[in-house]
Amino acid sequence: IAGITQAPTSQILAAGRRMTLRCTQDMRHNAMYWYRQDLGLGLRLIHYSNTAGTTGKGEVPDGYSVSRANTDDFPLTLASAVPSQTSVYFCASSDKGLGEETQYFGPGTRLLVL
Amino acid sequence: DAKTTQPPSMDCAEGRAANLPCNHSTISGNEYVYWYRQIHSQGPQYIIHGLKNNETNEMASLIITEDRKSSTLILPHATLRDTAVYYCIVRPGGNNAGNMLTFGGGTRLMVKP
Numbered sequence: 001i002a003g004i005t006q007a008p009t010s011q012i013l014a015a016g017r018r019m020t021l022r023c024t025q026d027m028r029h030n031a032m033y034w035y036r037q038d039l040g041l042g043l044r045l046i047h048y049s050n051t052a053g054t055t056g057k058g059e060v061p062d063g064y065s066v067s068r069a070n071t072d073d074f075p076l077t078l079a080s081a082v083p084s085q086t087s088v089y090f091c092a093s094s095d096k097g098l099g100e101e102t103q104y105f106g107p108g109t110r111l112l113v114l
Numbered sequence: 115d116a117k118t119t120q121p122p123s124m125d126c127a128e129g130r131a132a133n134l135p136c137n138h139s140t141i142s143g144n145e146y147v148y149w150y151r152q153i154h155s156q157g158p159q160y161i162i163h164g165l166k167n168n169e170t171n172e173m174a175s176l177i178i179t180e181d182r183k184s185s186t187l188i189l190p191h192a193t194l195r196d197t198a199v200y201y202c203i204v205r206p207g208g209n210n211a212g213n214m215l216t217f218g219g220g221t222r223l224m225v226k227p
Contacts, residue, residue, distance in 0.1 A: 004157075042201070042216070042217030042218050042219065042220065043158065043215070043217040044217075045215075090157050090158070092157075092158075101205075102148075102160045102163065103150075103158075103160065103215060104160065105157030105158045105159070106157055107156065107157055108155075108156070108157050
């Protein structure tokens with residue numbers, strides 16, 4: 001079944017450690033996104049990519065970096081994790097049509113930074 | 115400023131229609147209305163979207179008022195599996211992924227037996 005996969009499913013990480021969250025889609029979508037969702041809050045956009053080779057900053061980019069070397073993969077890296085980055089992280093992708101866009105979300109990665 | 119306003123919670127009896135309202139009084143001419151839902155511990159799921167005409171798909175119907183200042187998502191025969199948080203989102207058209215989906219608080223729909 002086509003879709004988006006994320007890894008790991010969950011992770012406990014010591015503060016100061018480096019961590020890369022993986023995201024892969026097999027729908028050949030041009031655009032990809034990373035969101036975080038904190039308890040009781042909606043999703044907030046961290047970084048996005050319109051197409052392979054390009055990235056952009058979302059609403060809460062500080063402390064995170066991304067790369068888009070190819071169409072399918074969009075890893076999110078925490079260079080030096082801090083407890084405030086404890087969250088659920090969702091990756092999404094979309095096939096950007098003219099003026100319209102539907103985003104498809106992965107199952108999420110639950111990250112606890114201690 | 116929130117672009118949309120939704121009631122925080124609603125109940126619906128199983129098998130009945132669930133009508134979820136959304137106010138978006140400041141919507142612009144090129145902004146679409148999107149509905150997503152999030153079942154507990156899962157990623158958000160796209161339901162339906164529209165610009166100004168009413169829309170229907172296999173999941174739901176979307177009714178947009180003529181002035182586009184509000185809309186209603188209709189689940190015609192709610193089941194227990196429809197229990198979720200439903201998000202109404204307005205978003206500009208155009209091919210820029212930076213036009214993010216802004217998820218507000220949503221409506222927590224509880225479908226009861």
